[in-house]
Amino acid sequence: MEAAAVALMVMVLGLALLAAESFFPGGYLLIPGAIMVIVGAYGYAAPGNFYSWWTPVVAIVSSVPVTAATIYLYKRLGSPEPPTTTVSASLVGKEGLVVVGINPGNMKGKVRIGSDTWSARADEEIPEGTRVVVDHSEGVHVHVVRK
Numbered sequence: 001m002e003a004a005a006v007a008l009m010v011m012v013l014g015l016a017l018l019a020a021e022s023f024f025p026g027g028y029l030l031i032p033g034a035i036m037v038i039v040g041a042y043g044y045a046a047p048g049n050f051y052s053w054w055t056p057v058v059a060i061v062s063s064v065p066v067t068a069a070t071i072y073l074y075k076r077l078g079s080p081e082p083p084t085t086t087v088s089a090s091l092v093g094k095e096g097l098v099v100v101g102i103n104p105g106n107m108k109g110k111v112r113i114g115s116d117t118w119s120a121r122a123d124e125e126i127p128e129g130t131r132v133v134v135d136h137s138e139g140v141h142v143h144v145v146r147k
Contacts, residue, residue, distance in 0.1 A: 003047035011040025030070050031063070038062045091118070091134045091142055102126040102144070111144055118142045 014036025021029040042058045043050035094113050102109030102122045111120040111132060119141045126132060132144035 003050035004044055007040045007043025007047060007050050009040075010036050011044065014038075014040055030073075031067055034066045034070070035059055035063055038066070089137050092136055094134050095147060096120075096132050096134065096142075096144065098126050098128050098130045098132055098144075101128045107141055111142060113142075120144050 014033045017029040017033030017036065021027055021033060039055060039059050039062070043055065046054075049055070091113055096111040096113035096118075098109065098120070099112050099117060100108065100110035102111075102120050103125050104121075104123055107119050107121055109120040109122065109126070110117050111134075112118075113134065120132075121138065121141060121143050122132075122145065124146075126144070126146060131147040133147050134142045135145045136143050
């Protein structure tokens with residue numbers, strides 16, 4: 001088969017990979033697709049050199065800037081979202097486990113709700129290991145009652 005025809009097929013396959021990446025992002029098809037387009041364009045422009053050692057050199061040399069540009073592009077497009085925060089008001093009605101005993105009149109008690117530990121208060125003494133329910137919140141502290 002003629003080198004120009006093979007180069008054209010390589011270029012079309014590269015464009016297909018780029019199109020697939022645009023419709024289904026995250027498949028990491030951008031790098032091989034871009035390199036195939038570059039190699040195909042090189043082979044179409046210089047069909048006499050397409051079956052020589054120059055083609056792998058073009059592929060390897062073009063992979064460095066293509067990879068760097070792809071990493072930059074993905075970082076810009078997929079910048080991380082800020083972490084979600086839990087406010088004490090959203091904990092009302094949630095169950096937790098006392099991890100540090102609670103005594104009325106101080107805020108030394110601690111309650112684990114999900115994977116977070118909160119300072120807790122109660123109107124009665126509640127020992128460690130007791131299941132509790134958040135009654136209401138007080139700033140960054142929660143007020144709990146026995147379950």
